[in-house]
Every structure is written in structure tokens, then in C-alpha cells.
Amino acid sequence: MNGNVEVVVVGGGYGGVTAANSLARRDGVSVTLVNPRPDFVERIRLHQLVTGSDDAVEDFGKVMGGNVRLVVDTATRIDAAERRVSLARGGEVSYDYLVYAVGSGASGPGVPGAAEFAHSVSDLEGAQRLRSTLAATPASAPVTVVGAGPTGLETAAELAEAGRRVTLVCGSVLGPSLHARVRRPVARRLAKVGVTVLEGPRARVTEVTRDGVRLDDGRELSSAVTIWTAGFRVPDLAARSGLRTDTEGRLLTDTTLTSVDDERIVAAGDAGVMPDHPFRMSCQAAVQLGPAAADTILRRIAGKKAAPVRMYFAGQCLSLGRDEGVTQFSYPNDKVNALSISGGLGAGIKEIACRFTLGKLVSGARKARSRGSRGSRGSRGSHGDRTERPRSENRTAPSGTRHSA
Incomplete structure (x- = not known):
């Protein structure tokens, strides 16, 4: 490598952190991660935060290498021509390469009253607000969960197991991403914990009010707390920055995760899409895409051709409360099959999957840290020392770093 290469990672979720750790292991590469929060959010545990069985938060110092600079701020615009990122608090950070890993959140429901009266559990702040609302709501009050995907199923079961009176409005079928046979143990578990399931072509919410x-089909359900889990969206940073996106706002990339507009911008996680090779938005995808995005950048820095990304899936793990769960197996291409494990063993597998994922991040941080300890980043110290607010930068890239692949 000629000179020092600056890489900015926008977003500190599973994809962003794994990309940052992979990049920070290489000499001659300096990594800055921009994230709106000072802590890492275990998104796959947010439904547990709602009931208090987990806080869903880890210190970045545990999951990210100490030689990664953390800037706590929100990216507002990417200037691809000048290779810099503008930040909400003022100032900017410059880059030679950028990893676009802004993740996803709850989609706009598009249903009257939903934005005003429904809660979300797709991000930390939404889950915290929901927990506070539930704490102030009698345990006997009716709760409605809208959406029967993994988030809806896990949230409904978690609340019901905690003693809440829950109705799950599916919109069509229970667990649309599951195999038909695997829906059966899910339905049995929901019935066991007392969740009322409404499914069918007309079991769709057309309006949300303060109390229902x-x-x-015309039915009106009483609901002291309504939780919307149907659908996800990605932040509009790419579109606002003039980069091409799909109809859902995801950054369009080729099979190396590179933006179709700029070879210096590479996606990782939910916020990017390979149109010819779509993948399910998930933690399972993100932890593969982060290292793959890093590999694409490192190959380009070395003057090599980037390799197409290959992804493999094992299935989906659902926790249905703390005592039981379901593991839905799939083929490597993510097509589900009829194999599953349910009950207490299913819950155990989900917990192992959560711990294993966090363990992978911690392992990646250690590997990045070991490279940093050899002195490649100078005197970067503790997590607190490397966490900072941005300052205005007008940096000229070192000679030799701005080259075509």
C-alpha cells in the first residue's frame, strides 16, 4: 500500500462493525466509524429490552477494535465527488473509501393514525419508548402487535409470556417467511402463552386510533398499546446524496457490493442491494456482508480485482418467549424447508445464535486490537479516548491512494 488509506464506515450495526474490524486489521488502513449512538445495539434482542430480560446494548469498546476511531454523530450527506461525509452536528469527515452500512428501521405504515399512535420495536429508541409506555399501562390492558414476521412473532410471544393480553394481527398468514409445517409449532406456542392470532386476507389494519x-373486515379491536412491526425501510442518505437506489431506498450495487455510481463506495448490511442477487435483510446477512465489503475495499487498495460476494444461509431462529422457540432451517440459498426444531431446544438454539453473533464481533475486535497494539495507529488508547465529536476537516489524500481499480 502506498501511504495511509482512510476508510469511513457509516453505521455501527452488525454490517458496519464487522467491516470496520476487518479493515482495521490491515496495516496502512485507518478506519473511522460514524454512528448516531455511543453504544452498539444488539438489534436481535430489542424485543427482550421491551420486557426487561435484556438491555440489548453493548459497549463499542467490547465489539470494535481499539484502533477504530468512533465519531458519535449522524451522516447527513455523502459528497462522492469530494469524498467527504457531512455530519449533523457540523463538520465533516473525508475518506478514500466509504462503507455504506446505515442499516434499516421500521417502515412508514401508510395507515391512518399509525405514525401517531403506534409504537415500533425496530430501533433502540423505539423499544425504550415502548417499554416506558408499557410500564405505565396496566398489565390487563389489551396490546395489539401488527405484523407476523420474525419481529412481530417474537414481540407478541415475549409480551404474552410476561403476562400481557396480546392480539397478533397477521395481515395474511402467520409467519409468512416460514415453511407451512413450521408455522404449526409457532401457532401452538402462541396459543400456549395466550396470544390471540388474527389472520386471513381481511385481517389487515386500516386505521390506528389512540385506543384501538x-x-x-370492519372489526374494531380495543388496544391500549399498539405495536407496528410490519415492514422495514432504510434511511434515505444514499438517495439524498444523489446515489442510485431501488424503490425501497437501498443503495444499488454490483455483486462486489460496490455502488453502481462510485467504486469508492461499498455497501454492507440491509442498506444495500444487489438487484440480480437479492438477499434477506437480516443480521445473518449483515455479518457476512461486512467482511465482504472490507475485502472488496482491501482488494482495490492492493490493485486487485474485487471478487463477487457469495452468501450462505442456515435458517431463521425465533424466540417465542424465554422458554420456547423455533428454528426454521433453510437451504444455503435461504429457501426454507420443512425441517425445524421447536420447544425449549429451539429457544436454546436462538440464545446460542445471539451469543455466537456477539462473540464473532468480540473476536473481530480482538484481532483488530492486536494489529493496533503493534503501533500501526500510533497512540490510540481506550474506547473513551477514541470516541469523539467530529471536527471540520479539509484533508488531501496521501499520494497514491486515489487510484482507479
């Missing part, structure tokens, strides 16, 4: 929801 209205369905497509």
Missing part, C-alpha cells in the same frame, strides 16, 4: 385498531 380497525381492520379491513
